Amino acid sequence: MLSNKIRELAHKNHPAVVAIRRHLHMHPELSFQEKQTGLFIASKLEEWGIRHEHGWAENGVVAYIEGQTPESAVIALRADIDALPIQEANEVPYCSRNPGVMHACGHDVHTASLLGTAFILKQLTAHFRGTVKLIFQPAEEKLPGGASILIEEGVLQKPPKPAEILGQHVLPELPSGKIGIREGMFMASADEIYLTVTGKGGHAAAPHQFTDPVYIASQIIVALQEVVSRRANPIIPTVLSFGKINSSGGATNVIPNEVKVEGTFRTMDEIWRAEALATIEQVATGIAKSLGGFCEAKIKKGYPCLINEPRLTRRVKKHATGYLGAENVVEIPMRMTSEDFACYSQVLPACFYRLGTANDEQGINSPVHTNTFDVDESCLETGAGLMAWLAVKELEEI
Ligand code: NI
Secondary structure, three states: OHHHHHHHHHHHOHHHHHHHHHHHHHOOOEOOOOHHHHHHHHHHHHHOOOEEEEEEOOOEEEEEEEOEOOOOOEEEEEEEOOEEOOOOOOOOOOOOOOOOOEOOOOHHHHHHHHHHHHHHHHHOHHHOEOEEEEEEEOOOOOOOOHHHHHHHOOOOOOOOOOOEEEEEEEEEEEEOOOEEEOOEEEEOEEEEEEEEEEOEOEEOOOHHHOEOHHHHHHHHHHHHHHHHHHHOOOOOOEEEEEEEEEEOOOOOOEEOOEEEEEEEEEEOOHHHHHHHHHHHHHHHHHHHHHOOOEEEEEEEOOOOOEEEOHHHHHHHHHHHHHHHOHHHEEEOOOEOOOOOHHHHHOOOOEEEEEEEEEEHHHOEOOOOOOOOOOOOOOHHHHHHHHHHHHHHHHHHHO
């Protein structure tokens, strides 16, 4: 049986994948600077005789593995390769060698797993149909994100053109050996909002002679919550949080000239997202004007919503259950964090699932983006094997 062959190969190759993960973990590189990481990925593919192109979005690598009748079906598999500006606090032999830079979001695990998947599939080309397109994507952690750049460069259009795409991400709340999956809305869009409220400053004892931007900004912040509570459809998750307020003033008795307010808007529906952003601008500028001031609203668009295409996701669930057992495929809630895999999900059927990495007995469960994040490396065997299995099963269905 093919699933057993894949399990065997994933098991046999596990030490090699662990070594790859440790190499990546020791040499993390920040978004848009993944030069050595890209070269390392390319060198592994070269070593295994896998056709690839280096230089997508500068440091990205795209590889191709052809099975039988390569043109009959194409699937894309994606891993992100960049690290974060965090100083690692773990005391492990494979600790980061780059001061202030750490694979604290598991992208080393995603990359090593996908290389493991490539190695497995390369051994099995006689046993599956179609082509697997492997995308090693740079710069997930930093806007505009590597995914949108790769899409602009034609990664989804250039032949072999994939019919669908899969991706996985570590989840330290879930034990290693399990995956978490959710159909439909899964992760939020995330846009940054920058408001500059201008009034006319002066002595705080004579507010009637001036225009107080602190008061105006306060009114705007309160009124904008109406976008969430009164305008948003209650069945579409929506968040508006302001994390930063700064006034140009510096004293209790001075009304400043200007106040800056910064926040994040997140939701799960692209049509509503566009409407909401327009409303935020309208309400903020309208309130400022009605109170005699002025508000400039700048919106920096972030990643879109990540939607797991329902039919594909149901099939992935079914295949994963076959490979891992029903007890190891769990339903997980949606999250208001964002991820640039969402860009692919806006273009073609996509499924993004989470790979369990925890080992509670060994105390390995620190959240992502912390300086103590680490994984139970047995997750690499699950990650590499499962994705190979999902690819060959999906290629039968496309
Ligand atoms: Ni991540």
